[in-house]
Amino acid sequence: MSISMLESQCWGSCQTCSLSSLCLPLALCINEMKEFDAIITRRRAPLVRGENLCRQGESFTNVFAVRSGSFKQIVLDEEGEEQISHFYLPGELIGLESIDEGHYPGFVVALGRSSVCEIPFQQLDTLAERIPSLRQQLYRSISRGMNEDRHLIRLLTCKSAEERIASFFLDLGRRFRRSGFAFEHFRLPMSRTDIGSHLGLALETVSRVLGRLQQQGVISLHGRELQILRTDELYRLSEKYPSHAGGMGALR
Amino acid sequence: MSISMLESQCWGSCQTCSLSSLCLPLALCINEMKEFDAIITRRRAPLVRGENLCRQGESFTNVFAVRSGSFKQIVLDEEGEEQISHFYLPGELIGLESIDEGHYPGFVVALGRSSVCEIPFQQLDTLAERIPSLRQQLYRSISRGMNEDRHLIRLLTCKSAEERIASFFLDLGRRFRRSGFAFEHFRLPMSRTDIGSHLGLALETVSRVLGRLQQQGVISLHGRELQILRTDELYRLSEKYPSHAGGMGALR
DNA sequence: CGCAGATTTGAGCGTATTCAAGTGACGTGG
DNA sequence: CCACGTCACTTGAATACGCTCAAATCTGCG
Numbered sequence: 001m002s003i004s005m006l007e008s009q010c011w012g013s014c015q016t017c018s019l020s021s022l023c024l025p026l027a028l029c030i031n032e033m034k035e036f037d038a039i040i041t042r043r044r045a046p047l048v049r050g051e052n053l054c055r056q057g058e059s060f061t062n063v064f065a066v067r068s069g070s071f072k073q074i075v076l077d078e079e080g081e082e083q084i085s086h087f088y089l090p091g092e093l094i095g096l097e098s099i100d101e102g103h104y105p106g107f108v109v110a111l112g113r114s115s116v117c118e119i120p121f122q123q124l125d126t127l128a129e130r131i132p133s134l135r136q137q138l139y140r141s142i143s144r145g146m147n148e149d150r151h152l153i154r155l156l157t158c159k160s161a162e163e164r165i166a167s168f169f170l171d172l173g174r175r176f177r178r179s180g181f182a183f184e185h186f187r188l189p190m191s192r193t194d195i196g197s198h199l200g201l202a203l204e205t206v207s208r209v210l211g212r213l214q215q216q217g218v219i220s221l222h223g224r225e226l227q228i229l230r231t232d233e234l235y236r237l238s239e240k241y242p243s244h245a246g247g248m249g250a251l252r
Numbered sequence: 253m254s255i256s257m258l259e260s261q262c263w264g265s266c267q268t269c270s271l272s273s274l275c276l277p278l279a280l281c282i283n284e285m286k287e288f289d290a291i292i293t294r295r296r297a298p299l300v301r302g303e304n305l306c307r308q309g310e311s312f313t314n315v316f317a318v319r320s321g322s323f324k325q326i327v328l329d330e331e332g333e334e335q336i337s338h339f340y341l342p343g344e345l346i347g348l349e350s351i352d353e354g355h356y357p358g359f360v361v362a363l364g365r366s367s368v369c370e371i372p373f374q375q376l377d378t379l380a381e382r383i384p385s386l387r388q389q390l391y392r393s394i395s396r397g398m399n400e401d402r403h404l405i406r407l408l409t410c411k412s413a414e415e416r417i418a419s420f421f422l423d424l425g426r427r428f429r430r431s432g433f434a435f436e437h438f439r440l441p442m443s444r445t446d447i448g449s450h451l452g453l454a455l456e457t458v459s460r461v462l463g464r465l466q467q468q469g470v471i472s473l474h475g476r477e478l479q480i481l482r483t484d485e486l487y488r489l490s491e492k493y494p495s496h497a498g499g500m501g502a503l504r
Numbered sequence: 505c506g507c508a509g510a511t512t513t514g515a516g517c518g519t520a521t522t523c524a525a526g527t528g529a530c531g532t533g534g
Numbered sequence: 535c536c537a538c539g540t541c542a543c544t545t546g547a548a549t550a551c552g553c554t555c556a557a558a559t560c561t562g563c564g
């Protein structure tokens with residue numbers, strides 16, 4: 001009973017949502033926000049760790065906004081190998097890359113107890129037709145997604161393991177800060193394996209780099225509890241090598 | 253005189269453009285297409301090789317549609333190192349990732365004599381407000397861009413040099429085919445260096461892999477004239493190793 | 505023709521991988 | 535309560551792939 005009370009508070013309207021300032025309703029007036037609120041389907045229960053929000057290949061109908069917790073997007077390639085293409089933190093939108101092809105390109109899995117707002121895309125578009133600022137915000141959200149991907153691409157094409165991880169932590173910090181959490185102190189929602197899969201590194205490499213970063217006193221890490229001790233140094237490490245990359249050890 | 257005649261033909265309306273079926277006006281009726289046509293600014297002269305379409309940091313006002321030729325997007329990082337984040341072929345849209353931040357994230361440079369349609373984004377949005385199918389197409393274009401980027405990310409996180417280049421050629425082929433060119437025979441618009449920069453490989457590695465692919469009889473390559481001889485084999489090579497990646501030789 | 509840029513080829517090396525073993529945390533069941 | 539299995543993570547050793555450096559060759563173009 002008390003839990004459901006809490007949760008109904010949690011799932012209040014956009015007007016009471018602490019993330020509304022970085023979500024789609026960002027620039028809406030009260031009345032518009034009410035309209036927007038009306039099309040949102042709120043999930044009855046939060047998802048638990050490992051639960052699927054959507055499945056690869058499933059037809060696209062909804063965009064999701066992360067309300068709490070976090071998610072990873074896993075793409076299974078032709079050989080059945082997993083590949084983590086994206087992490088989603090509170091306030092971020094899931095599913096925008098599916099508009100074109102009409103189906104979700106991968107599984108989206110909760111990394112812990114997480115909740116989302118479910119937004120039927122068709123209705124979102126109908127509403128966006130009438131509300132220019134909502135339309136703007138939708139464009140911007142999609143565009144931002146592209147931009148983040150381009151960053152990751154640059155990271156992957158020309159950075160060493162250390163740089164990748166430094167960049168990754170800085171990126172996570174920034175994104176957490178946007179949602180009102182601390183920049184320098186947060187809990188990593190994902191495993192080392194997940195990080196490796198996302199950054200194109202073996203988990204052993206991730207582990208080794210993390211060890212090195214701790215030895216250097218740049219971060220402290222207990223389990224998944226991360227503290228960024230020297231932001232400037234982490235930043236320096238994230239862009240240490242100006243150019244290309246270097247070979248690739250072995251291949252499995 | 254004769255040139256300008258030719259060019260004015262080249263720059264005819266969307267209705268006469270061979271690419272309209274894969275560009276924004278895709279689903280528009282005659283009248284809508286005329287409206288759309290009206291907001292497009294056509295460049296007076298095609299760009300020559302090396303000419304900038306837009307500059308890094310410049311404020312975003314226009315989306316561009318490639319009409320002929322091709323472009324590369326170069327991003328200069330903090331250290332001034334170049335990084336090719338994207339190639340644009342005929343029928344593709346340039347600039348969509350700039351909507352959010354409001355400025356172009358990199359230079360877009362013509363890879364040969366190329367022409368574009370210049371579409372003021374503000375006006376495009378105004379028009380999209382009234383024309384649902386144009387809006388849909390805009391969403392889809394942006395979404396497709398994200399999707400392509402995700403593909404590249406997967407390529408970069410877990411593929412060997414050979415796989416990357418095989419994937420890259422297959423991707424180029426598909427994109428050329430969409431614009432009405434041959435899938436198995438086209439001219440590479442970019443240099444080996446450009447390919448390397450885009451795929452996170454040293455140009456020497458690109459060169460070596462190309463040599464190997466030719467020896468194996470998978471492709472034939474004279475200068476930049478590429479012929480895909482065995483598509484199935486190229487496809488097989490593009491997904492040879494199911495998983496991770498491998499080290500990174502040296503780091504400059 | 506001759507230069508500049510693009511590409512090819514060779515030798516040696518370094519980073520990150522793979523394989524392998526070992527530690528630690530956690531929850532289950534005897 | 536402790537043995538045990540599982541899972542995430544750490545650490546070590548050997549290896550491989552692609553990088554860097556260097557020089558040669560090819561190409562396009564004035």
